[in-house]
Amino acid sequence: MGPQSLRDAAKAAAEASKRVERVEIREPLTEFESAMPGAQVGQEASELGWHFNGLAKGWAKGMELYGESLVAAAERYEGDDEAIEDDFNRFRGPR
């Protein structure tokens, strides 16, 4: 294994992060209010839109950090393995 393998994995993680960040769910969910006037789903769907977007953004951020950590790991590959563990444990992810 070489640092390039880690950099390739990091690149894939960054790509996944970008694509998830661009996913738009909140906007269509606000349309329930006009598609079904008087229904409770109008408000509930808008809130779900925020919920979905929050999850997506958190996930994208987490994957971005994961990718950055892989890059850092690649750079320090020949260094201290314990430091790499610390690197991955420094963030809590998208929860």
Place this chain on the structure above:
Amino acid sequence: MITWGDVTKWRASRVAEIGDALVTARKTLTGLQDELEDSATPKEWVGEGAEAAKQKLREYRQELEDYVAGLSALITRVDGAEASIRQLERAIGDTEELAGAQFFIDDSGVVYDAGPDLGGPTDPAAAQRRAEIEAMVEQILRAAEDIDVDLVDVIKRIEDGKITDRGATTLASAAKQGSLQGGVLPVEPPVNGTATQNAAWWATMTEQERKYAIASNPGLVGNLDGLPMKARSEANELFLPQQLRAIEAQIRKHGMTDELAAKLQAINEAEKQFDKGKLLVKLDLEGDRARAIIADANVDSADHVGVFVPGMNSTVEGNLGHYVKEMNEVGGFARDLLPESSDETVAMVTWLDYEPPGTALPEGLEGPMVDRAIDGSKRLAGFYEGLAASRGDDPVNVTAVGHSYGSLTQGLALRQTDEADSLILQGSPGHGGGEPFGAPDSSGIAVPDGKLYDLSAKDDWIADIGLFGGDPDDDPRFTDLETGASVGTDDRSSHGIEGHVMYTEPDDRRSTSEYNTAAIIAGREEVAIRK
């Protein structure tokens, strides 16, 4: 609370657009499978740092799979809502068409008669139409509430983390698992609903929901007046094995009895009718005896429907099959009498959803009791109401045919509903005139004047006794039809009959009694042969 004003503005096309946008988002997400695989750390990388990285990626994959599952559940529910709202749009259109210019439905769903109020008595036809509109409005609002509740339900479950990937290992399979968790349960039918309410309930459901309703609760759906009879039959076919198991369980518990043996034979008879392509509109085994309704397969679309009710000593296990044969023959003769250029169709129903008395002891001791006819007439009236409601705006010419004690059951039923166009009594010991049913003549029978017919064969003494009141022989509303040998307007000869039980005997030969019965059923009263 959703109002009529709200629901008339609901648009399935807008909901479809939301669904499409969500599907696009899901496609983006499930397309990330390669990136997730490629994000994995190299196998050769080992040690604590490598383990921490692997654990983190596992968590991210799990989160994305659950996310996709939740989104898929929502998409499934939104798709279901779209289909249901399309049904609602149709039902709203039908309701507004029925309301026409005479009735006005305000935003809250209250129906007003927009016609002039001159303080006179309410027109029964208008009152009936108004009741139908009110039932439809009520059902539409109920269906709308259910669509809303179903959508909110899935949203809450997603937010509470209750929709998961159920162990899926790819984003695509997570999507599939989510879809399964987003399925919609159809609205339950109205409790103790009228035929009109049941029909309105059915009209608001999608095909998928109807299939689910049949599959999930066949015993209930199969018993609902107002639903298409084909749907009821499908439900009853599914329900048969459950009925069989229930009878077998009773046999294990109590041992074989005459009653249970008869019910086993009744199930066997019902299966035979299926095999012959008939619809099992009902099979009820809850009473002392089995009760059943058998119909021709085209009954939901036929232009002319004859409903035959047999009399004493009739049972599902004993002679239902024979009556079905009789109606096959009469239905065939009725088709023969339709004009050659006509594309009209005929369907026959053999209605034995009651327990007519038997002459054998101990039941024979009941003598001329009317209780069984009264009990049956309520269900028979419901059947006619259901037949009319299930057809909606599709017109159907309904002829009620009652033989012997069955003529009493028909007479009593048609005092409770006006959904039959003609009535034929065969060998009638009375249609129920006088106490306790009301007027001694047929004036209470809600069949148009000129559409009541009597067949009374030579040497049929039962047809002359007037035992149950309302002897059609003495009633000017009834037209006496010939039962002796004759030649029909089709130049075919028909043989005469004698006695009480030969009115529609299935012997591949046409009797005058069958010819006349067939002529009325086919709407060809002008070719019937009068006495």
